[in-house]
Amino acid sequence: MNRIYYLIIFLLISSPFQAQTDLLIPYPHSIEIGEGQFRIKDGFSFKIIGSVKSERVNQALVNFGKRVAWYTTRRIDWLDMEDEGAGLTVSFNQTIQLSDHIDESYMLEVNHAGMNLTANTDIGILRGLETLIQSIGQDETGFFIPEMKIQDHARFAWRGLLVDVCRHFMPLDVLKRILDGMAHCKMNVFHWHLSEDQGFRVESKLFPKLHTLGSDGMYYTQDQVRDIVQYANLKGIRVVPEFDMPGHTTAWMVGHPELASAPGPYKIERYFGVFDPTMDPTKKSTYKFLEKWIKEMAELFPDAYFHIGGDENNGKQWDDNPSIQAFMKRNKLQDNHALQNFFNQKLHAILKKNGKQMMGWDEILQPGLDTSVVIHSWRGKEYMYLAAQKGYRSVLSNGYYIDLSYPAAHHYLNDPLPSDNPLSIEEQKRILGGEATMWSELVSPENIESRIWPRVAAIAERLWSPAHHRDTDNLYLRLQKLDKWLELSGSHHVRNRDYMIRRLSGEINPNILSSFLDWVEPLEGYKRHGSTPRYSSKTPLSRPVDAALLDAPASIKWRAMRAEFKQKEDWLVEYKKDLQIVLQLAPIWSREFSTSSALNQLLPLIEHLNDAAMIGMMMIESIEKNKQNMQQLAGWKQMLTSTKRATDELEIILPDLLLEMYVRSME
Numbered sequence: 001m002n003r004i005y006y007l008i009i010f011l012l013i014s015s016p017f018q019a020q021t022d023l024l025i026p027y028p029h030s031i032e033i034g035e036g037q038f039r040i041k042d043g044f045s046f047k048i049i050g051s052v053k054s055e056r057v058n059q060a061l062v063n064f065g066k067r068v069a070w071y072t073t074r075r076i077d078w079l080d081m082e083d084e085g086a087g088l089t090v091s092f093n094q095t096i097q098l099s100d101h102i103d104e105s106y107m108l109e110v111n112h113a114g115m116n117l118t119a120n121t122d123i124g125i126l127r128g129l130e131t132l133i134q135s136i137g138q139d140e141t142g143f144f145i146p147e148m149k150i151q152d153h154a155r156f157a158w159r160g161l162l163v164d165v166c167r168h169f170m171p172l173d174v175l176k177r178i179l180d181g182m183a184h185c186k187m188n189v190f191h192w193h194l195s196e197d198q199g200f201r202v203e204s205k206l207f208p209k210l211h212t213l214g215s216d217g218m219y220y221t222q223d224q225v226r227d228i229v230q231y232a233n234l235k236g237i238r239v240v241p242e243f244d245m246p247g248h249t250t251a252w253m254v255g256h257p258e259l260a261s262a263p264g265p266y267k268i269e270r271y272f273g274v275f276d277p278t279m280d281p282t283k284k285s286t287y288k289f290l291e292k293w294i295k296e297m298a299e300l301f302p303d304a305y306f307h308i309g310g311d312e313n314n315g316k317q318w319d320d321n322p323s324i325q326a327f328m329k330r331n332k333l334q335d336n337h338a339l340q341n342f343f344n345q346k347l348h349a350i351l352k353k354n355g356k357q358m359m360g361w362d363e364i365l366q367p368g369l370d371t372s373v374v375i376h377s378w379r380g381k382e383y384m385y386l387a388a389q390k391g392y393r394s395v396l397s398n399g400y401y402i403d404l405s406y407p408a409a410h411h412y413l414n415d416p417l418p419s420d421n422p423l424s425i426e427e428q429k430r431i432l433g434g435e436a437t438m439w440s441e442l443v444s445p446e447n448i449e450s451r452i453w454p455r456v457a458a459i460a461e462r463l464w465s466p467a468h469h470r471d472t473d474n475l476y477l478r479l480q481k482l483d484k485w486l487e488l489s490g491s492h493h494v495r496n497r498d499y500m501i502r503r504l505s506g507e508i509n510p511n512i513l514s515s516f517l518d519w520v521e522p523l524e525g526y527k528r529h530g531s532t533p534r535y536s537s538k539t540p541l542s543r544p545v546d547a548a549l550l551d552a553p554a555s556i557k558w559r560a561m562r563a564e565f566k567q568k569e570d571w572l573v574e575y576k577k578d579l580q581i582v583l584q585l586a587p588i589w590s591r592e593f594s595t596s597s598a599l600n601q602l603l604p605l606i607e608h609l610n611d612a613a614m615i616g617m618m619m620i621e622s623i624e625k626n627k628q629n630m631q632q633l634a635g636w637k638q639m640l641t642s643t644k645r646a647t648d649e650l651e652i653i654l655p656d657l658l659l660e661m662y663v664r665s666m667e
């Protein structure tokens with residue numbers, strides 16, 4: 001391997017210096033920066049002022065101290081109440097129970113002598129500590145936090161992440177690390193998607209056949225559930241369980257075929273999509289079962305909300321069952337929507353009896369549904385608005401489907417309440433917030449974290465920060481820097497991916513594959529689901545497409561570079577440098593990948609990337625001569641189209657990046 005290679009790898013990943021506080025994410029509501037600094041030295045200390053006790057704050061401070069010590073390599077001390085002159089003092093008025101209307105605000109004041117973090121609640125302290133850690137800067141003599149005053153609070157009360165542990169089971173340590181990252185990004189709802197066609201993931205002591213026969217042994221014991229709930233609670237995160245009903249229920253039927261609308265036997269589903277098994281809403285025994293089981297689950301999950309799914313019921317088993325058809329006639333239920341609505345109302349009554357508020361996907365919005373039910377919009381924002389207009393509270397996930405490999409900016413710009421929203425002030429109050437959804441058909445315990453981070457931080461900011469933050473170039477600048485804080489908080493998204501790349505590389509230098517993956521992304525939308533052979537839960541998710549990031553490093557870098565676009569005289573230099581790097585690496589990629597059976601299918605992509613880079617050099621030449629026009633743009637677009645052919649479910653990103661660069665040069 002020659003030296004030029006290492007130099008170009010370095011150039012590819014390095015980027016310009018930026019003040020640490022400009023890079024905060026989620027960005028605070030108000031921030032004033034002073035001239036001075038608080039320097040972090042050996043013996044940096046912190047203490048809690050006041051008599052209110054909070055296990056959350058105690059643990060958060062220990063965790064904060066550990067992170068500061070690791071990052072700065074300075075020794076951290078705890079002080080007793082009586083000791084003078086702490087580096088950081090923390091004070092708050094009350095310890096609270098988590099709910100969907102808590103005060104998470106905080107105030108942070110830093111001057112050269114010390115730092116004060118104050119909040120009304122202990123949760124506010126947790127949020128403030130995450131801002132503080134991201135504010136640590138470094139210069140040639142050491143580490144510091146700039147003099148500043150921050151006042152901050154949440155824009156939306158519900159800032160969630162759904163994790164699907166059914167299509168692929170996620171072990172406890174993975175979930176805890178995801179919770180660490182959520183806490184770092186000030187997210188506060190862990191939506192735990194726990195039952196599906198592919199698995200029933202929670203131990204039931206009353207109906208053990210649910211988890212023993214419905215999970216291949218991959219389920220959470222009740223003690224493990226309590227452990228996760230407690231872990232999340234200490235980080236200020238609520239746990240909302242989802243048990244999808246009446247569809248998406250094949251795994252229930254394996255042990256309990258009597259719940260279904262057609263005779264069994266049933267097997268755990270190995271493929272992905274929408275399947276026929278559906279609960280029978282016409283039998284009293286179904287509700288007897290659910291009464292007992294919901295009571296058991298309601299005790300296990302302390303949050304006020306209980307998500308019943310309710311999506312994608314294809315109704316086939318209902319259509320084919322004469323006794324269900326007769327029931328519908330007898331009860332004047334006109335269609336399957338009406339029958340599902342009948343079922344939902346029964347579920348609502350059971351949940352209410354158990355002190356729970358029902359939540360479900362937007363299909364459940366049907367006439368007569370109690371307005372205490374929360375509608376979770378996934379098919380379109382219009383359902384969320386409709387729900388709010390009809391008096392329902394609502395949470396947005398449409399536009400936050402992070403499994404679909406859209407750029408982070410796509411999610412970032414998706415505001416639950418944009419300025420042109422159709423709702424009245426009263427209706428707007430019913431929009432609780434949003435949730436990113438990590439569906440796991442194509443996600444393993446190994447790569448789930450790199451699918452989530454750093455991109456979910458874009459959604460976290462949308463839901464926490466003032467609505468006017470919409471600069472996507474600046475977003476990428478900040479996402480680029482967030483990895484180190486997420487890692488410091490516990491996330492394995494970088495190290496797991498490094499291992500995937502090393503494993504895939506076999507005999508070749510992993511930097512070679514890594515530098516190639518900088519330029520490719522998995523296909524967007526649902527295209528990967530259409531590939532052959534069809535994906536199943538048995539497909540190993542260990543190919544290059546599984547290691548490729550959903551926002552490729554080069555796409556984050558190029559979009560971040562646009563933050564300074566044209567402010568610099570020589571703004572094209574960096575782009576040209578990257579294209580030259582691609583052109584220099586292409587023969588190395590080709591030579592090395594052709595020796596590897598795991599990688600040789602990538603060869604056509606290298607050719608496309610090389611072609612696109614050559615076209616890019618021509619585009620830059622034309623920009624340098626100031627010859628851009630719309631006709632030329634159309635020409636470049638056409639030339640680049642031929643380089644966009646996907647291989648092995650991967651696509652090169654350079655054509656899109658080049659066109660974005662060209663368009664920007666015309667502005």
Ligand code: ACM
Nearest residue numbers: 311312361378439
């Ligand atoms: C869903 O994505 N079916 C809620």
